[in-house]
Amino acid sequence: MKIKAPVSKNEQLDVSIMDLTYQGMGVAKVNDFPLFIENALPGEELTIQVTKVAKNYGFARAISWKSESPDRVKDVDKTYRQTGIAPLQHLAYPAQLKFKQHQIAELFNKAHQDVEVAPTLGMANPTQYRNKAQVPVRMIKGQLETGFYRQHSHDLIPLTDFYIQDPAIDAAIIKVRDLLRQFEIPAYNEISDKGVLRNIMVRRGYYSHEMMIVLISRTQKIPSQAQLVDQIHKALPEVTSIVLNVNAKKTNVIMGNVTRVLYGKPTIEDTLMGLTFAISARSFYQVNPQQTEKLYQMAIDKAGLTGEETVIDAYCGIGTISLALAKHAKQVYGVDIVPEAIEDAKVNAQKNHLTNVDFFVDKAEDQMIQWQAAGIKPDVVVVDPPRKGLAETLIESTAKMGPKKIVYVSCNPATLVRDVQLFQDRGYVIDGPIQPVDQFPQTPHVESVTVLVKK
Numbered sequence: 046m047k048i049k050a051p052v053s054k055n056e057q058l059d060v061s062i063m064d065l066t067y068q069g070m071g072v073a074k075v076n077d078f079p080l081f082i083e084n085a086l087p088g089e090e091l092t093i094q095v096t097k098v099a100k101n102y103g104f105a106r107a108i109s110w111k112s113e114s115p116d117r118v119k120d121v122d123k124t125y126r127q128t129g130i131a132p133l134q135h136l137a138y139p140a141q142l143k144f145k146q147h148q149i150a151e152l153f154n155k156a157h158q159d160v161e162v163a164p165t166l167g168m169a170n171p172t173q174y175r176n177k178a179q180v181p182v183r184m185i186k187g188q189l190e191t192g193f194y195r196q197h198s199h200d201l202i203p204l205t206d207f208y209i210q211d212p213a214i215d216a217a218i219i220k221v222r223d224l225l226r227q228f229e230i231p232a233y234n235e236i237s238d239k240g241v242l243r244n245i246m247v248r249r250g251y252y253s254h255e256m257m258i259v260l261i262s263r264t265q266k267i268p269s270q271a272q273l274v275d276q277i278h279k280a281l282p283e284v285t286s287i288v289l290n291v292n293a294k295k296t297n298v299i300m301g302n303v304t305r306v307l308y309g310k311p312t313i314e315d316t317l318m319g320l321t322f323a324i325s326a327r328s329f330y331q332v333n334p335q336q337t338e339k340l341y342q343m344a345i346d347k348a349g350l351t352g353e354e355t356v357i358d359a360y361c362g363i364g365t366i367s368l369a370l371a372k373h374a375k376q377v378y379g380v381d382i383v384p385e386a387i388e389d390a391k392v393n394a395q396k397n398h399l400t401n402v403d404f405f406v407d408k409a410e411d412q413m414i415q416w417q418a419a420g421i422k423p424d425v426v427v428v429d430p431p432r433k434g435l436a437e438t439l440i441e442s443t444a445k446m447g448p449k450k451i452v453y454v455s456c457n458p459a460t461l462v463r464d465v466q467l468f469q470d471r472g473y474v475i476d477g478p479i480q481p482v483d484q485f486p487q488t489p490h491v492e493s494v495t496v497l498v499k500k
């Protein structure tokens with residue numbers, strides 16, 4: 046028998062908000078049927094209009110408030126919410142930190158795990174923190190614009206202040222945009238699959254102030270390329286690298302596989318944990334440098350190294366954690382799937398005069414099986430996977446290698462909970478509190494460090 050939802054589309058209702066979801070939406074329940082409402086906070090009483098009804102849940106939009114949460118920040122800029130750049134900016138920062146701590150505890154509780162979660166480590170100035178921007182380029186009314194997509198769409202909202210980005214990066218985007226207009230370079234059109242420039246990526250070293258501009262183009266060459274590049278580096282003295290990335294595919298993936306240096310070096314340098322790192326266009330590098338130092342210090346402290354240990358850093362990127370650990374370990378092995386990242390990692394080991402680190406290009410899950418077969422016996426394994434978490438085969442081979450300690454740096458508590466359970470099934474237990482670190486203020490994203498030890 047088909048069960049009818051207790052609400053229908055377009056219906057208006059008065060509700061109380063009970064909780065925030067992992068995506069940062071308010072949750073209200075009507076006869077146990079959950080409704081998700083953007084921009085609504087726990088404790089608020091409001092009138093909503095139902096916008097979508099699915100089998101077990103629905104979505105609604107807020108129409109008017111009867112009572113507001115004391116944690117609500119008034120006078121927020123709606124553009125940031127519309128674009129999804131800062132979907133939690135309406136929640137006061139201390140409450141954002143509590144929300145992140147609570148999210149992790151909730152997800153473990155739902156999996157019947159009683160864990161201790163420490164208060165989230167926040168930052169003093171939780172805006173303008175990003176060292177990297179990736180902005181789409183589109184033609185609007187015949188003019189090239191840069192900005193951000195409206196959430197759940199590809200409609201570009203032009204923006205000049207991105208709120209959570211380093212303002213020097215925002216200024217560089219405007220300058221590049223103006224030069225693209227001056228040279229009449231057409232933006233890419235997703236529908237016709239014609240035009241030239243798709244995206245602009247800008248990275249700026251937090252300490253070095255070296256800046257890289259990546260022009261992501263559908264075509265192998267940009268019209269007036271030499272003059273454009275010349276004008277960009279003349280207008281922006283911090284620019285030490287201009288790179289062309291070619292992405293000729295009709296795809297939502299931002300970067301293609303071909304990169305060519307148009308000006309300066311193929312990498313920029315920055316400093317983290319007192320070490321120097323070269324970073325190329327396609328390599329991962331943490332976007333919040335101030336918080337990354339706290340996150341890495343936490344991972345290093347929790348690893349508890351004495352200088353005698355063999356350590357594996359799976360998902361190592363350009364070797365940031367590996368090299369920070371190498372100063373305190375006998376031998377470190379790092380693996381990442383992106384060849385450019387591993388090239389950077391090898392250069393970075395040399396730059397920092399660290400000779401006790403070996404880096405490998407491979408899927409971490411495959412490399413781990415090879416290390417296990419080769420009889421490598423790590424004392425500590427650090428994992429820092431993307432949001433989808435760990436492959437079960439990696440968990441299996443890690444457990445077989447039997448490290449005393451696993452330090453799990455996670456950017457997604459849902460996959461963290463799943464993976465921790467798989468480690469528990471193989472004889473590991475959580476040691477000490479889980480430590481959230483706020484890498485992404487004004488957004489619902491949650492980063493954390495968890496330690497597992499062998500029973």
Ligand SMILES: C[S@@+](CC[C@H](N)C(=O)[O-])C[C@H]1O[C@@H](n2cnc3c(N)ncnc32)[C@H](O)[C@@H]1O
Nearest residue numbers: 329331360361362381382383408409429430431
């Ligand atoms: C969250 S980042 C962490 C990188 C590094 N630990 C850091 O802090 O800069 C995840 C990394 O996993 C890499 N990656 C994604 N899938 C992978 C896989 N299956 N095997 C190995 N590395 C992978 C990405 O290239 C990226 O460098």
